[in-house]
Amino acid sequence: MPRLARLTPDTAVGASRDLLAELASRHGPLGDMVSTMAHSPAVLGGYLQLSRAMGRAKLDRGTSERISIALQVLQGCRLCLDAHVSAARARGVDEEEIERARSGTSADPAIAAIIALALQIYRAPTSITDAQITALREHGYSDRAIADVVGVVTLNVLTGAFNLLAGLTPESGTDV
Structure with a gap:
């Protein structure tokens, strides 16, 4: 059972709301991890930035x-x-x-x-x-x-x- 609730663009506040709304508009339904990470805009933002950056990694x-x-x-x-x-x-x-x-x-x-x-x-x-x-x-x-x-x-x-x-x-x- 999850320990933290999922957030949505409607239930999140501030920077997390903005991040989730942007993700939902670009990618559709949000996964549990991203929706739950929204409790911390710092963690969610850091994850998204690192994930995008690693998409450009040299490793196949x-x-x-x-x-x-x-x-x-x-x-x-x-x-x-x-x-x-x-x-x-x-x-x-x-x-x-x-x-x-x-x-x-x-x-x-x-x-x-x-x-x-x-x-x-x-x-x-x-x-x-x-x-x-x-x-x-x-x-x-x-x-x-x-x-x-x-x-x-x-x-x-x-x-x-x-x-x-x-x-x-x-x-x-x-x-x-």
């Missing part, structure tokens, strides 16, 4: 979705995990690779290395080494793509933590 979306799957398995947000599994499938990631992502790896050594970096950023960022960054470059990742991993991790921490706090689950309503 299939890799980004695999990273997100690995992170959400650790974080425990089923709503996010389901959304990222669906997005990975839509981008052509096969079921074996989705299962590998759930385990924090990939059959592709380059993707396995970038997933490992994301998990390390999540768990213990002080343990990242120069050798790891060099290895990622040798796999073909640019500095921009490597830096984008921090954004993917941050977006997943934000959405997963928010959904867990708010009590949003796949059973509690609509999508992210």
Whole structure:
């Protein structure tokens, strides 16, 4: 059961009302997470800005979705995990690779290395080494793509933590 109520453009106030109204006019019905985030215009605005910015990330979306799957398995947000599994499938990631992502790896050594970096950023960022960054470059990742991993991790921490706090689950309503 959700812990926080959904808001709508009619029930939200101030900046949240404006953000929800704009989103509804551009995208139609609003998902539970966005509607619930509207309790804090700072959180909702930050999420929207980071989400838009990460849409311009250098990492390809299939890799980004695999990273997100690995992170959400650790974080425990089923709503996010389901959304990222669906997005990975839509981008052509096969079921074996989705299962590998759930385990924090990939059959592709380059993707396995970038997933490992994301998990390390999540768990213990002080343990990242120069050798790891060099290895990622040798796999073909640019500095921009490597830096984008921090954004993917941050977006997943934000959405997963928010959904867990708010009590949003796949059973509690609509999508992210």
